[in-house]
Amino acid sequence: MSNVWSNLGDWITERTPGMLPMYRKHMTEYYAPKNFNLWYYFGSLALLVLVAQIITGIFLTMNYNPSAAGAFDSVQYIMRDVEWGWLIRYMHSTGASLFFIVVFLHMFRGIIYGSFKRPRELVWLLGMLIFLVLMAEAFMGYVLPWGNMSFWGAKVIISLFGTIPVIGTHLVEWIMGDFLPGDATLNRFFALHVVALPIVLLLLVVLHIAALHEVGSNNPDGVDVKHGVKGNRWSPLAPADGIPFHPYYTVKDLVGVGFLLLIAAFIIFFAPTLGGWFLEPDNSIAANNLVTPAQIKPVWYFSPFYAIVRMVPSFMDTAVWGVIAMFGSIFVLFAMPWLDRSPVKSIRYRGRGYKIALTVFVIAFLGLCAVGTDTTAEVIPAWFGDVDVTFWENLFGRLMTLLYFGFFVFLWAYTYFGWETTKPVPDRVTTHD
């Protein structure tokens, strides 16, 4: 039996000489630092969720009807008439939210351990592009069920482009292909969501991983493993603190996969709407261009960015500033490698000012989340009674917006002018499991 397999392997290797070296380069002879911790699960988990979204998405397209008249009905058709359709749809809807949870944590890992710093700037830039495309992908997917939140979400988000001076109105009509979101909008979003953007995503993911494997993985100590001491039990030329990705990190990631699937399965089978956070009640009402839902709020993963739009007041007769600020809040992340000039990568060896600023940044992000999901609008009257909710919400939201952007300004000044007192970075990685 084993003979058959090795013969088959030889047969293939003879005909594709590049395959085995490529497998070795990226798996058995890719030496990753041995001190990866919990934060390092999220990269492979993001890949898993991407694959799951593509498979479930393909099966959803088999019964989905991308027309204003038929989309909503076809979702209920999937939920009720198609065998196991409910499971496939819940996998997809839950996967969308889990994708963002995993990706946010993955990005945060990059920030705390300085994974965007030289020589990994390109890895970071490609990752940010993935995030940007993912947001577009998620938004268009959110529109497809054509519930009332889908419809009004599409209208509001597309209207953001209408704030651009001069071309705004025409741009909005061009995006919708109509004067309101309708058949044309739904059809083009469907095409982009199921064909165009997934292809772009896959390409970017391949480039992201290829760029990473060229320079090697960072680690929680921020130690340059690749150019440090050589020689480990697998190869005298390999980094002393590196271990082969396969089998050590493949089996480790398998544990992470198990945990993620447990969480996903719990949500899919026992709380698919997650109390309105993953699937909103107002979206089980069909799209209606005459009735606005009681609250138009974005699904949670867009909420911090959308909150910024709401918090920036319009002036000089235009609302474009909020939109600029929103896109700015995402694009500023692209500049991380050049804003953060600290010689030290990992938070473990960085100055106290950095740690405080990062904590404030996390609070600002969660605070904007709360504003964007209208949690503050509920909590303020509940906690403080009869107060001017709008006033306090705006005050809070604007403070959080300032702190969000303030983090980047502080980070640049703090590291550019050399105010940071860093701790010495060890030569070798420290702890590992």
Add this chain to the structure above:
Amino acid sequence: MADEVVDHGRRRFLTVTTAAVGGIGVVAAAVPFVESWQPSARARAAGAPVTQSLKKIEPGQQLIVAWRSLPIFIVNRTPQQLATLPKLNPRLVDPNSDVGQQPAYAKNETRSIKPQWLVMIGICTHLGCVPDYKGKIEPEPFDPNWQGGFYCPCHHSHYDIAGRVYKNMPAPKNMEIPAYHFIDDTTVQIGVDPKGAA
């Protein structure tokens, strides 16, 4: 060195077990996706047996009803039409209905449960067109000696009044008879065999 302390048996056992359990998981996860291709509840509801009253079909007339999106021809055949059947045998491909294009209970001279009533899937066995009903026994442009039957407009296949195909036609087989039975003398249900018939 360190290799010596590795318990290879345990390692192999865990690898094989995890792979096997993971494999079972993948197969189990694939089941819903495979089964989602089964006819949906809507398709099954649309494919449910169709009940049709025969009261309003005049002698010599044809009614077309839909069953599973298929056109079902129901013809109230006159004695004159039925009389043509034995005469046509030499001109037909399969006069005795030996090819399995009908349930056993319709494998007879009239290809029906009751001679008067023809119940048939009106789809030409050539390339799937719906043949026209040409019930009258009179000369037709395509056959001066026409004995009544069905004429396919696509590629000109000729069928007799029992849906049997003529020789030297594009269509190879007689038209198909669906499962059906009579609920009472004037009501037919398509999609269900008569009680006791397989």
Add this chain to the structure above:
Amino acid sequence: MTKRQGLLRYFVLAALMCALGFASMAQAAEEGGFPSAGTNLRDQASLQRGARLFFNYCVGCHSLKYMRYSRIGEDLGLTEAEVMTNLNFTGAKYGEPVVSAMPADLAVTWFGKDPPDLSLEVEAKGADWVNAYLNSFYLDPSVPLGWNNTVLPNAAMPFPLWELQGMQRAVMAPGKDGQPGTVEKLELAQPGKLTPAQFQQATRDLTNFLEYASEPAALQRHRYGVWVLLFLAAFTLLAYALKREYWKDVHEA
């Protein structure tokens, strides 16, 4: 930093995330502040009673256009004959969806609007809302249909279950500064066929049925979910054992 401290931090992090999650879910659950409807999809008898109420009192105007009679039969443990004689009064086929016999234009003339389809009512509004709504009708001569509702003021529906509950009357609290008064509470002015406790059970059954109709797959979800979680837990444990085994190399190296 020792390994133990590192682990501790993860536990704190995980605990925080769980707490946040539950807090937000509890927040969502309390939204609206209606008393719990106390529905239970596993109570098949309750679902059957709810279905009977729906088909006796609601289907005259409201459809369940995404729900097939056959599916109701399968899920509620009823035979085709039982469904066709006890629930289906429109002559629809067994496999067809539940569509009200009322013509839409007639409904608009009578009630001013087309009665909404109720297939997704509970998913959109929540079971607690629906249950509270059904218990909150009162006589109000100031509105055209004579019935008003405290949960949905100026509802376009006259109370269809009045013969069961009887008629409620509003006790008004005086309004401030010449404003119209607000409803303080409802009291039973004239009893119906059912006692208040029986009526509460009836609306709970009806809400339960509508909750089922909102998402019939919920029955399957609960059935398979436990087994999937158990399987995944076993797989995760196995994967952890495998990881421990392989990582012995790393500890020695």
